[in-house]
Amino acid sequence: MIRTILIDDEPLARSLLHNYLDKIEDVEVIGEFGNGFDGLKAITNLKPDLVFLDIQMPKLNGFEMLELLDDLPHIIFVTAYDQYAVKAFESNAVDYLLKPFSQERLLNAFQKAKELIQNSSHNYPVKQLISDHEQHLETIDRIAVKTGTKIKIIFIEDIEYLESQDDYVMIYTVDGKYLKQKTMKYFENSLPNESFIRVHRSYMVRIDFVEQIELYEKDSYVIKLKNGQTIPVSKSGYNRLRSSLNF
């Protein structure tokens, strides 16, 4: 039996999925959840084989939820309309279903997932899929991070600066610092570039948080932040600062 959970915020959408799945023999639906928080908890606790996942949901959306998981189950996305998702999934997803979908279409997607699960192929590419999604993504307005057992939503307005640390990025905010498993490149692409500047290979700052730019050595600069801290500025970072601040 394929242990399956459904995550979608609309009861009718879940009931349709449930109804279709009831007609497939090898499926056992072990839970239904209406938002990203509950979904995250359920995936961690129940360890399902397969998840049908909506993208637009309360609290955490489907992508934010997946970002916070260490072990990914097989995912079939179920979405109404998402041009980025469609693009991203075309090559990599186990499958994606566009609402409304038929029983046959669902069965087809399920067969694909079942094959992957029974071959116990763990190398299936959801991580890849998420990063593809990131490349198409427009600017983000919040970031979901895990702090211990809790989930914290960081609004980008609250970010002061970011520092890369190996495979992670440390996000410094008004109320503390948070680690996120992402690349600096990702943040450079997805934070609004009118408010954030990549000033160095390892640093990105919020423009409003810059106190002043100081000459450090000949041809070399540092930024003094509003909290008194200084961070280095690379040559290309300095050029970016110049062009966006017009000096």
Add this chain to the structure above:
Amino acid sequence: MIHPIANNRRYLVIYSIFWTLIATIHGVFLFNFYNASIYLTIVDSFIFNLFYAIIGLGLWYAVKFSQMETNNIGNLVLNHLTAISITLVVLLVFGFYSVKTIPVINEGYSEFFNSTLIWRILTGIVEYILIVLIYYLLMYYFNFIEKINLEAELKTNVKVAELNVLKSQINPHFLFNSLNSISALTISESKKAQEMVLKLSDFLRFSISEKPDTIRSFSEELDNIYTYLDIEKVRFGERLCIKKDIAKKCLDAKIPSLILQPIVENAIKHGVSKSIDNVEIRITADCFQGFLKVQIENDFDQEIAKVKTGNGIGLQNIIQRLKLIFGRDDLISINGENGKFLVTITFPQNGIYDTNNIN
């Protein structure tokens, strides 16, 4: 450009009066200073000025041919010197021989004509200048009017185009999610599925058929919003609560069509669909002193969404539309505090019809 005088009866009458006046002055001169008889005076003034009036109509083409924008000064002077010479020669030759054919005008007319020749040439030149000036004035006046009309037309076209862009579009997310709900209902509750198909059709028909500048009654606009909310209610169930407080006297008020739709959609998108808790959308309306005031308020989850008042494209579009239709930007206020998002719009009721027939 067509002949401004020959093709306009009113101008033709004025032109005739003008020449009658000139002919009278002509007569007074001949009678008083050249001692012509009454009979000669009348015949001479009538014939010469009739001829000049006819030639004068033709001078329009000389003016049209000599527009100041397309000719240099040399050309202009040459054109007018040619025109004035031809005019005077034709006028004097034809005038002289015509008058001579009239009986009772005796042999003495030739001497009389010679003695008045200089005077005739001088007045002819003055009259020529007068006519040409009037033609130039008319030409510029008509060009000016045409330009103003063209500009107004252009402005209207631009406005319609802008309004078209700003008009709320059917949100595909809403559409496909609704279709999915219908798909689900066909399995369990076919009656309800049919109901929803009908509502969705009503809503789509309204949204698609509306012209962007249509002004309609507040009650029609409200009905459409209620249809929309009914559909969303099927999707979200308990999570969506709607509270209405509409003053009855406001139902006939006028309002640009579909202008509230994006606000209600925003309330769903940022309030209901992002929150786990039940979210209330409150619609209130009141009328006072020639204004309809509509407020749409919704709760939102402060933990997961920050409010950006007026940054969204939807709200920007409404602000732009209000500006285009009413020419004011103080009609909308947006407020997001303490987990409540409130949009207030005041619609002036006077003068709202002016834009009704924009095209």
